[in-house]
Amino acid sequence: MLNKQAQQDYGDDPLSVRESGKYQEEYVHAFVDKWDELIDWDGRAKAEGEFFIEKLREHGATKVLDVATGTGFHSVQLIEAGFQVTSVDGSPTMLARAFENARKRGHILRTIQADWRWLNRDVHDLYDAVICLGNSFTHLHDENDRRKALAEYYATLRHDGILILDQRNYDAILDHQIEPSHNYYYCGDEVRAAPEYVDESLARFKYDFADGASFHLNMFPLRKAYMERLMKDVGFQRVTTYGDFKETYRGTEPDFFIHVAEKRYRNQEAEG
Numbered sequence: 001m002l003n004k005q006a007q008q009d010y011g012d013d014p015l016s017v018r019e020s021g022k023y024q025e026e027y028v029h030a031f032v033d034k035w036d037e038l039i040d041w042d043g044r045a046k047a048e049g050e051f052f053i054e055k056l057r058e059h060g061a062t063k064v065l066d067v068a069t070g071t072g073f074h075s076v077q078l079i080e081a082g083f084q085v086t087s088v089d090g091s092p093t094m095l096a097r098a099f100e101n102a103r104k105r106g107h108i109l110r111t112i113q114a115d116w117r118w119l120n121r122d123v124h125d126l127y128d129a130v131i132c133l134g135n136s137f138t139h140l141h142d143e144n145d146r147r148k149a150l151a152e153y154y155a156t157l158r159h160d161g162i163l164i165l166d167q168r169n170y171d172a173i174l175d176h177q178i179e180p181s182h183n184y185y186y187c188g189d190e191v192r193a194a195p196e197y198v199d200e201s202l203a204r205f206k207y208d209f210a211d212g213a214s215f216h217l218n219m220f221p222l223r224k225a226y227m228e229r230l231m232k233d234v235g236f237q238r239v240t241t242y243g244d245f246k247e248t249y250r251g252t253e254p255d256f257f258i259h260v261a262e263k264r265y266r267n268q269e270a271e272g
Helices: 020-026 029-039 041-048 051-058 073-080 092-104 116-122 143-155 170-176 224-233 266-271
Strands: 063-066 084-089 110-113 127-132 157-168 191-199 202-209 214-219 238-243 256-262
Touching: 020 214, 029 041, 029 092, 029 191, 029 202, 029 214, 041 073, 051 073, 051 127, 051 157, 063 073, 073 084, 073 092, 084 092, 092 110, 116 143, 143 157, 143 224, 157 170, 157 224, 170 191, 224 238, 224 256
Parallel strands: 063 084, 063 127, 084 110, 127 157
Antiparallel strands: 157 256, 191 202, 202 214, 238 256
């Protein structure tokens, strides 16, 4: 069911709302209507360049599961680059917007509404790659939920598949109070996205738009080393982390980290 609310509802104590399932309610219709202003498709495409396309091709991927479709930016980019894409999101409101955005560009998305924690209940296929982009994984507030979701991603990958997952640089926010610059990801000129409150288990971001509208998201502030360890714990054999699409970086510099996690066992590489 589409969430047609205009206002978010965090109750009397917004900072106490730390539940994995809350994101479906957070993406109210009015917020989703403005999401593309925040992203700025042209600005984001220019900032990212061919990074994700190149990484997928390096690993021989052709069939991709986009598990955090949002309004469809990456699904459309990959379709136009020649990949076979299935688009998943837990928010039906987001999926509806993604489908419409793709249709306007001449594409028909294959969409599935699914909760990551039970992904394989709704997704019945194997993929060369799973992508989880847009800082989406931080919607999972409970460690068991994070482990379960990663295990579901792992299970839907072929034996040599990869997971590409990104996250904000929460280390810089938590340890140095550095606000994101939005040079690469949220590129909208007339939108401000900034942390309103942060502790070790909550990052509450506020999104202010030019027309005076404002919305919030309550997310879990994933630390880089923790995320890398978690991916290895569920079975990924190698994790390579990039900072704002670069291999070398100082810890506080990047706005975002991008993890490329490989399922292939290292002894398989020697066997070809």
